Amino acid sequence: MNIKLILNRYKYFLIGFTICIIIYVFNKNLGLSIFNSTKLNILQMLSILPPVMILLGLLDVWVPRQYFIKYMGCDSGFVGILLSFLIAFFAAGPMYAAFPFTAVLIKKGVKFSNIIIFLNAWCVTKFSTLLFEVGALGYEFTLVRLIIDIPGVIVMGYAVDYLVNVKNDTLSR
Template sequence: MKTILKRYRAFIIVAVAILILTIFNFELGMKALNITAYSFKEMILVIPPVFVLLGLLDIWVPREIMIKYMGEGSGLKGILLSIFIGSAAAGPLYGAFPVAAVFMKKGVKFSNILIFIGAWSTTKIPMLLFEVTSLGMKFTVTRLLIDIPGIIIIAAILAKLVSKEEVKKIYQNAEKFDQ
């Protein structure tokens, strides 16, 4: 029982907070509940397809291929592939983290994983199409010319700042993702 309470303590705290909020301000509490229900529905629609695709990636793409194209010695090829995969992705940013965990299991270089997450969050193709139609080609190209080098630079800095031991722990936690 204690382990269940410990595991779900954040959920329980938030549920109690919303309950208290609803008691003191019914309208605001109901708004919070509606937002929570909408977010939950959105996650239920996104997470299952992500996990199906992750299962296929895990089975169909051998570790050696991932290491060759995105591992330690991949260089520019790994960077470009990370940007392309992140840009071609669909769905909210929280969908990128299970993909990153599978990439870690497959031996993808840490900086390439950071680039992938950065590309997922800022250079998605549907978002670019929306920007072109809403804000114009000049804005979109300018933003990309700033964002892509920025993502690469930030990933390189983070890869240097995070100790090898910490990266090893992160990769070990990704291995537990399967279990």
């Protein structure tokens, strides 16, 4: 493999790593703190991503594409929106775990607006997050936030879908 291609592929990692080494040279405590934090983040990702990948592989094999198209595809309407919210609501894990799932949704023919709704709902309507929020901030705050966020997530999903389709139509002319 070409060294130039490898350097180009990993340039941001290499730049970040170089900056961390420079910081370590000038401030050993801060440098060690950066490397320890990075190590903990990598270990956390390695504990979450393998089970997610296994579940996604099973989902990809067990659930036929036509079901996704029927219930979350272009003609899914309210059902597609509801399923996008429900899948995100019961999801577990940090946001980076949603991206492999999103790749499966794209592969299965899910409507783009439903994918955007799923990603946004993952951030703002997860059950585990809501439980924490109710305990920390109260149910009134959580309820008001959901009343604002749920329509906002739907509007954002359709707005992004529209903008992407307009751009694609413009590029294909």
